[in-house]
Amino acid sequence: MLKEEKLQYQNTPDFAKQADSEDPLAHFREKFNLPRDENSKNLIYLCGNSLGLQPKKARDYVAEELDNWAEIAVEGHFKAKxxxxxxxxxxxxxxxxxxxxxxxxxxxxxxxxxxxxxxxxxxxxxxxxxxxxxxxxxxxxxxxxxxxxxxxxxxxxxxxxxxxxxxxxxxxxxxxxxxxxxxxxxxxxxxxxxxxxxxxxxxxxxxxxxxxxxxxxxxxxxxxxxxxxxxxxxxxxxxxxxxxxxxxxxxxxxxxxxxxxxxxxxxxxxxxxxxxxxxxxxxxxxxxxxxxxxxxxxxxxxxxxxxxxxxxxxxxxxxxxxxxxxEAGFQNIRAKSRKLTGYLEYLINEIKDDRIWILTPSNPDERGCQLSIQVKNADRSMHDGFMQAGIICDWREPDVIRVAPAPLYNSFEDVYEMAQRLKQLLAQK
The missing domain is CATH 3.40.640.10 (Type I PLP-dependent aspartate aminotransferase-like (Major domain))
Known part of the structure; x- marks a missing residue:
């Protein structure tokens, strides 16, 4: 299903789940610390264009150098691992x-x-x-x-x-x-x-x-x-x-x-x-x-x-x-990114609301993972609605929501949930 030339997107949660189950990079999500809400529920993080998530090994590697500093001090310049x-x-x-x-x-x-x-x-x-x-x-x-x-x-x-x-x-x-x-x-x-x-x-x-x-x-x-x-x-x-x-x-x-x-x-x-x-x-x-x-x-x-x-x-x-x-291989990362952002684009277009417009080029060769969604007559309350729903993206004045599904830790289900929330917010306006 995930081969790009054969991938036929569907606007259903079952499709998103199936795509994730067939994603060869899905397990890399477990290598990152995902942000959580006050109830320890994972948030959907689509803001890697501003700050990427923390690799779990980062803490270990920083601690390793703190130990070197503590135990061998200046000798770390030549005798650390x-x-x-x-x-x-x-x-x-x-x-x-x-x-x-x-x-x-x-x-x-x-x-x-x-x-x-x-x-x-x-x-x-x-x-x-x-x-x-x-x-x-x-x-x-x-x-x-x-x-x-x-x-x-x-x-x-x-x-x-x-x-x-x-x-x-x-x-x-x-x-x-x-x-x-x-x-x-x-x-x-x-x-x-x-x-x-x-x-x-x-x-x-x-x-x-x-x-x-x-x-x-x-x-x-x-x-x-x-x-x-x-x-x-x-x-x-x-x-x-x-x-x-x-x-x-x-x-x-x-x-x-x-x-x-x-x-x-x-x-x-x-x-x-x-x-x-x-x-x-x-x-x-x-x-x-x-x-x-x-x-x-x-x-x-x-x-x-x-x-x-x-x-x-x-x-x-x-x-x-x-x-x-x-470990993942950059060409594999790019291949998933094209599919993941392509799915987000498909879902947004499926909403069929003339108040929204994707500024980002539709040609995958002319973009990375980010989609910039312009929302006519919107204000920051649109962005706040995403945050309240546990979806972290960002807002750029005057009327653009930037969404960046990062292929190493974002899933097709993340993208599906984001599009559903956008549809709900538009209906409330």
Whole structure:
């Protein structure tokens, strides 16, 4: 039943139960702590686009490092089961598998906005002729703040040096042909194309390969913010070839509130010592790092952008989550995600109420797991109705409910119950 080409959705609880019984990833749900209400009843959690659930092993792995700290203290850097000097290295392969990169192209470090600034120090190099940055018009605020501040810091005016890729009048989604037109008009003036790969509001996934090729055609550097894409879409960063990408790990990667971020630097930049960067001692090659008095000699690849020694207690939950991803296999996760979100879309369309509209593209290749549901003349009471029914999703002003069934811990029954509650709430209005 779960083979996508044969899957025929049905608007019945029996179908949802049968789909779950045939789901080869269903058992991974048991690896997470599900939120409960005051009566210890499991809530339906559809908010992984904001904060992923806690892997059960996260507590064990944090406790393991607390024990190391207590029992061997500073010797943990070299004598812990996973030596602290190497901890970030064990995360590289599973992280690379998720984003479609080589291990040397990725590193877990800092937080998303910090990494974005570090990447722009290196890859936004404005000149009087080429000083503009292009972003999507409804970028997540952090991206907008970051690029504006970088433009200002380099001595330019964001009102003149920031170009916005906008949807057409009366539309919600950005069109690639409009980006092509912007590049044709401004390409020789643009230093950096910096796109949030999966739009936080609409759920639209922008094509990494096509955007990268377009930017490079005009001599621009190209970067992506994968905050809403990592662990959620096929990024294929190495093959698609952007210069850099950044992401957080606390959404679909389930690493805890405010968790560390990730960074990708394409291997063609791995040994380019001419690239300017902000430097710190943990980016220095390991074999001479502790000599202290030698000039900075960067590690080839993404690790060379590290600043400080990694916070081990914060990396432990990431280890727990990435182990689950590795066991499940990212292509298997994506396959279930397409079916699960497709079922949610089918159920919403079955409601047949002209007050609701799905902003997110219907084509599975143009989205991840999130659906953004616009509700005409609604207010936050619609979202409150879900919460009161034990369904956790989120609300974005002015009238959008974002629902993100995460394939590692959400079920077809979760999706069915969410659609039933939406139908009930509409009937009450």
């Amino acid at each position: 996973i030596p602290w000097t190497e901890y970030h290295e064990i995360l590289a392969q599973p992280m690379a598998d998720i984003v479609g990169a080589k291990p040397g192209e990725v590193v877990i470090m800092n937080t998303l906005s910090t990494n974005l600034h570090l990447m722009m120090v290196s890859f936004y190099r404005p000149t009087p002729k080429r000083h503009k940055i292009l972003i999507e018009s409804d970028a997540f605020p952090s991206d907008s703040y970051a690029v504006k501040s970088q433009i200002h810091e380099r001595g330019y005016n964001p009102n003149e040096s920031l170009i916005l890729w906008k949807p057409r009048a009366g539309e919600d989604l950005c069109r690639l042909e409009d980006l092509e037109a912007l590049m044709e008009q401004h390409g020789e003036e643009i230093a950096l194309v910096m796109i949030g790969n999966s739009n936080y509001y609409t759920g639209q996934k922008y094509p990494i390969k096509e955007i990268t090729q377009l930017g490079h055609k005009y001599g621009c550097k190209v970067g992506f913010d994968l905050a809403h894409g990592v662990g959620n879409i096929d990024a294929d960063l190495h093959e698609n070839g952007p210069d850099f990408a950044v992401w957080c790990t606390y959404k679909y990667l389930n690493s805890g509130p405010g968790a560390l971020g990730g960074c990708f630097v394409h291997e063609r930049h791995a040994n380019d010592s001419s690239i300017p960067r902000f430097t710190g001692w943990w980016g220095h090659k390991m074999d001479s790092r502790f000599n202290m008095r030698v000039d900075f000699d960067p590690i080839p690849g993404a690790e060379g952008w590290q600043l400080s020694n990694p916070p081990i207690l914060s990396m432990a939950p990431i280890r727990a989550s990435l182990e689950i991803f590795a």
